[in-house]
Amino acid sequence: MTEAPREAREQNQPSTRERIQGTAIALFSEHGYEHTSLREIAEHLGVTKAALYYHFKTKEDIAASFFESYANDLDGICDWGDTQPRELATRTELLRRYAEVIRAHVPVLRFMQNNQAALTRLDRMSVFRLRQRRLHALLVESDAPLIHRMRAWDAITTLYSNWITYPRVDESEDEIREASLQISIGMIEANAAA
């Protein structure tokens, strides 16, 4: 449901695999990963538990499958970054593009934030962090002072953690996003100014 069909064989109906993903992410978000049973997912789909095990090796494997699209988008940004000069303008543009990717994957990122332990188990967290480090390497020189490297790291984390943890009251999603981006860009500008 959330995810666009990857291989649209008949273009008509989502595959069983995709239906499982859709139901799973909905229930995981509602009740949490650990408190959503496979029986529950199976019942929502009108199949048995064992049917799920045909499509996914384990329960954690279902969760891990959510990240494919996000990881691809992030790779795309870094690929672009590799072709650009290592200067401030490139870096602000990288952050702008990353903000867009985040925007398109908020449910997945929120799920990740809430279930880091489960994802670490399946070595999915390291895949995520590896990409985060690749982006980081584009935002700051590796021989820069610690505080510069750390500020670049914060520029990345700020961008999605505010979206998830900042205690909103009246503000719209767009306002949050815009302010996050401004703070994030401000941090690498501070690096460039020094």
Add this chain to the structure above:
Amino acid sequence: MTEAPREAREQNQPSTRERIQGTAIALFSEHGYEHTSLREIAEHLGVTKAALYYHFKTKEDIAASFFESYANDLDGICDWGDTQPRELATRTELLRRYAEVIRAHVPVLRFMQNNQAALTRLDRMSVFRLRQRRLHALLVESDAPLIHRMRAWDAITTLYSNWITYPRVDESEDEIREASLQISIGMIEANAAA
């Protein structure tokens, strides 16, 4: 083990309750909360599962008990902050004190970061966030522009999230802590300058 004895009755040996806490936080950190069974904890202590249930209502209750000391320390900071003028010098000092509290509770905070979902279940996460918001209210005026309020929020989260998520290589814990604090203070200085 990690926690200082609260009520030192005989001053000699830790109580069973404290022994459970010590073993639990060690095993939770090693294998993760969800993948540590009560049987495992009980076996390490040479008691039965049921004995754990005498001292704690549920498994989640064990995890929740870790936070008492941290919460108290954070309350202490805010109590002090309430007596001070609402100006920049107070705010940098608040961050400095908070950094010290974090330093004393890194294992607990790391555990929290990794198991947000489990803690949300027991309504322990909201207790934590409530205190975070109290500190936030001391760092920024409630009618300040969104970007200022958000920057104050980032000043708080940066302080402990860098400690946990920043990909360290050679840097010592002290260097990380010092750099985090500097970035954090820089953010509320940016607020004051505007």
Add this chain to the structure above:
DNA sequence: GTCTATACTGTGATAGAC
């Protein structure tokens, strides 16, 4: 007050028939 013995329900997972 502190613990053991025992049992219960529901979980993720597997093997093998259709």
Add this chain to the structure above:
DNA sequence: GTCTATCACAGTATAGAC
């Protein structure tokens, strides 16, 4: 490709020994 049957083990609960 899907289902039935079954598994070991999880968290939980209670009765009762010391």
